[in-house]
Amino acid sequence: MKKALAGMRVLDLTQVLAGPYCTMCLADMGADVIKIEKYPNGDDTRALGPFINEESYVYMMVNRNKRSIRLNLKEEEGKEILYNLVRHADVFIENFRPGVAAKLGIDYDTLAKLNKELIYCSISGYGQTGPYKDKGGYDIMAQGLSGIMSFTGDKGGRPVKTGIALHDIAAGNTAVQSILTAYIHRLTGGSGQYIDLSLVDSGLAWTVWEAASYFGKGEVPTPNGTAHRLATPYQGFKTKDGYILVGAANQKLWMKFCSEVVEKEEWITDSRFCTNDDRIANISILEEEIEKILVNQSSTYWLDLLEKANIPSGPIYSYDQTLNDPHINERDMIIEYDHPKAGKVKTLGFPAKYSKTPGEISRPAPTLGEHTEEVLKELGLNLDYSRLLTKGVI
Amino acid sequence: MKKALAGMRVLDLTQVLAGPYCTMCLADMGADVIKIEKYPNGDDTRALGPFINEESYVYMMVNRNKRSIRLNLKEEEGKEILYNLVRHADVFIENFRPGVAAKLGIDYDTLAKLNKELIYCSISGYGQTGPYKDKGGYDIMAQGLSGIMSFTGDKGGRPVKTGIALHDIAAGNTAVQSILTAYIHRLTGGSGQYIDLSLVDSGLAWTVWEAASYFGKGEVPTPNGTAHRLATPYQGFKTKDGYILVGAANQKLWMKFCSEVVEKEEWITDSRFCTNDDRIANISILEEEIEKILVNQSSTYWLDLLEKANIPSGPIYSYDQTLNDPHINERDMIIEYDHPKAGKVKTLGFPAKYSKTPGEISRPAPTLGEHTEEVLKELGLNLDYSRLLTKGVI
Numbered sequence: 133m134k135k136a137l138a139g140m141r142v143l144d145l146t147q148v149l150a151g152p153y154c155t156m157c158l159a160d161m162g163a164d165v166i167k168i169e170k171y172p173n174g175d176d177t178r179a180l181g182p183f184i185n186e187e188s189y190v191y192m193m194v195n196r197n198k199r200s201i202r203l204n205l206k207e208e209e210g211k212e213i214l215y216n217l218v219r220h221a222d223v224f225i226e227n228f229r230p231g232v233a234a235k236l237g238i239d240y241d242t243l244a245k246l247n248k249e250l251i252y253c254s255i256s257g258y259g260q261t262g263p264y265k266d267k268g269g270y271d272i273m274a275q276g277l278s279g280i281m282s283f284t285g286d287k288g289g290r291p292v293k294t295g296i297a298l299h300d301i302a303a304g305n306t307a308v309q310s311i312l313t314a315y316i317h318r319l320t321g322g323s324g325q326y327i328d329l330s331l332v333d334s335g336l337a338w339t340v341w342e343a344a345s346y347f348g349k350g351e352v353p354t355p356n357g358t359a360h361r362l363a364t365p366y367q368g369f370k371t372k373d374g375y376i377l378v379g380a381a382n383q384k385l386w387m388k389f390c391s392e393v394v395e396k397e398e399w400i401t402d403s404r405f406c407t408n409d410d411r412i413a414n415i416s417i418l419e420e421e422i423e424k425i426l427v428n429q430s431s432t433y434w435l436d437l438l439e440k441a442n443i444p445s446g447p448i449y450s451y452d453q454t455l456n457d458p459h460i461n462e463r464d465m466i467i468e469y470d471h472p473k474a475g476k477v478k479t480l481g482f483p484a485k486y487s488k489t490p491g492e493i494s495r496p497a498p499t500l501g502e503h504t505e506e507v508l509k510e511l512g513l514n515l516d517y518s519r520l521l522t523k524g525v526i
Numbered sequence: 527m528k529k530a531l532a533g534m535r536v537l538d539l540t541q542v543l544a545g546p547y548c549t550m551c552l553a554d555m556g557a558d559v560i561k562i563e564k565y566p567n568g569d570d571t572r573a574l575g576p577f578i579n580e581e582s583y584v585y586m587m588v589n590r591n592k593r594s595i596r597l598n599l600k601e602e603e604g605k606e607i608l609y610n611l612v613r614h615a616d617v618f619i620e621n622f623r624p625g626v627a628a629k630l631g632i633d634y635d636t637l638a639k640l641n642k643e644l645i646y647c648s649i650s651g652y653g654q655t656g657p658y659k660d661k662g663g664y665d666i667m668a669q670g671l672s673g674i675m676s677f678t679g680d681k682g683g684r685p686v687k688t689g690i691a692l693h694d695i696a697a698g699n700t701a702v703q704s705i706l707t708a709y710i711h712r713l714t715g716g717s718g719q720y721i722d723l724s725l726v727d728s729g730l731a732w733t734v735w736e737a738a739s740y741f742g743k744g745e746v747p748t749p750n751g752t753a754h755r756l757a758t759p760y761q762g763f764k765t766k767d768g769y770i771l772v773g774a775a776n777q778k779l780w781m782k783f784c785s786e787v788v789e790k791e792e793w794i795t796d797s798r799f800c801t802n803d804d805r806i807a808n809i810s811i812l813e814e815e816i817e818k819i820l821v822n823q824s825s826t827y828w829l830d831l832l833e834k835a836n837i838p839s840g841p842i843y844s845y846d847q848t849l850n851d852p853h854i855n856e857r858d859m860i861i862e863y864d865h866p867k868a869g870k871v872k873t874l875g876f877p878a879k880y881s882k883t884p885g886e887i888s889r890p891a892p893t894l895g896e897h898t899e900e901v902l903k904e905l906g907l908n909l910d911y912s913r914l915l916t917k918g919v920i
Contacts (some may be wrong), residue, residue: 178869222819263852273773279845297735308703313880358687377664452746487634
């Protein structure tokens, strides 16, 4: 079976997370992603542990299905090799600080002269324009600037960051979408183009509910723990051995929760908890009262009762519980492949399950420069590799 | 200029956030998204405030650029109209609970018989397979199951949810990518197919760093406030009027921070803070000492000093500060359009800036059923609309 993105060639000059996450998504669906790693040590994550037989797990996690060539773009011969690659590529993606690509002679204007069909995507912290464009942009700074950090955390507490690198992932996903969109434009008669996207904008675009409240009534969101602003109980509670989520968001579910779960039928007529408005007005007392009961039994005990009562609910898993859950495993969200140096490598699976073009691991994450010769030979370049190696070009 | 996704017709049977976010991204890039809203009241978010002249801001936020038709799928005539639409569509997307589409007679197997080129995408809480498939899936339950909630929050504190509906957004983004990928597959010789994706899997796929640590060395992540696990100071601090982020992640930046920002040159030789390892070992004391100084001046004061010292830094904005920031505005992340009923409506801009096919607002979010007649006429269906309306079909 032809892979969905077979025939799409991507030159990937990104490193760390946002860009590599994007090109992993493309490679998983069959694009030929050629990772062009900097001289001499390649992607910075190659130096980040944990390591298995000297291979970085962090690197391997987001670089499966790609080929790697090492290229010194500060050497004229290195740049010539890149130009040759560009002539045969569909997509070029980079995450240098704004201005650096131009200094290296690999900016869009230069490369579009070699290949006007090229789709060129730049990822940066703040974008190629605007007053902050020259600032160093990291995920955490983007989480602060987008406001998301200010409404994540305990009620009345300090801002906290989202556990994952939210804006890196946002930029990576936005890059996938925009590259695929621009590719469709080309397949249906359009030409190549330039795409500028930032960590900040990509995450900010996800604050749609908060934007509706702010634009609609000037409401500024604040952190609220695990709780819903408008309904309760709809939040996390401590149990004897962990935390669970209870979603008794309407009156019928609340009544079932009182009678069938916590066995507090008297709460149904308690003036503090009668209606949802009453419960929201007394939410601190309610939380305390509920938790006093829930801490006496295990999460499993309560989740069984909640399920029997048909009340939306679920565990708050620690990450090891997540990865060992039977549902997660039955959904193939953990897969394993053989790496020539690291041996058996576990990795996360493909979130979209396609009936005809499923994601698959066709190649392990590459070692540094593993495919330099292979790729250059495909271009018909008969180069003196040992001389280029000695000279520090590849 | 042709829009990037011109010619792609999408039938959108989703509501609330994940699905509508997906189809908004497609519509922004020029796809003809026909939102098929349920009889009689349409998308549930139409009933959610804030309202402007009775139009829901929440609904308008994620449904711009789409057309709306109202259709009662429980009526045989309603279903026949849908089948007619399916014959002329490229993409079909739904977010019913698993099994409901089949009961309605609009599952993939049925619709593929009418149009074998159809790309059919299902979004659900837990997916179409696995032991939890029949559970009601909401964003918060997915945040709990994926483990992300367990490593978001204050150090040693309770789990908290991410401020945005993280897994809804993850599913929406994964849907965009998989639909575009399947569409490229079709444009390059493949046929239609079925895509099954879930809120849980989509967010879990984003935990790549945490997976690397867990698979590589069995490490289970825990909440850590705004702080980095391996370097300090690289986190948020309280100032006189808010919070800021300081990213002095290496020795050189630490020394500059001591001498040029907080004027504590003695810390450089203080045995508690000498090396990064020392600082991590004494992080609580360090945080306290730094904050004692930073709370005496405003965020702006410190950010100016940090910028002069070339230390990565930035504000932790409240959401109103974000939307009023000059950089955010110069990046066109806030746009405004005229809505026939609501008047001037502000909305978030397009995160990817395309040189040739920029996103644009071509139509306001539709009123319920606004395009029923228009769309059905395009199909060449000459129906008795007033009879269908009276009968409760449209």
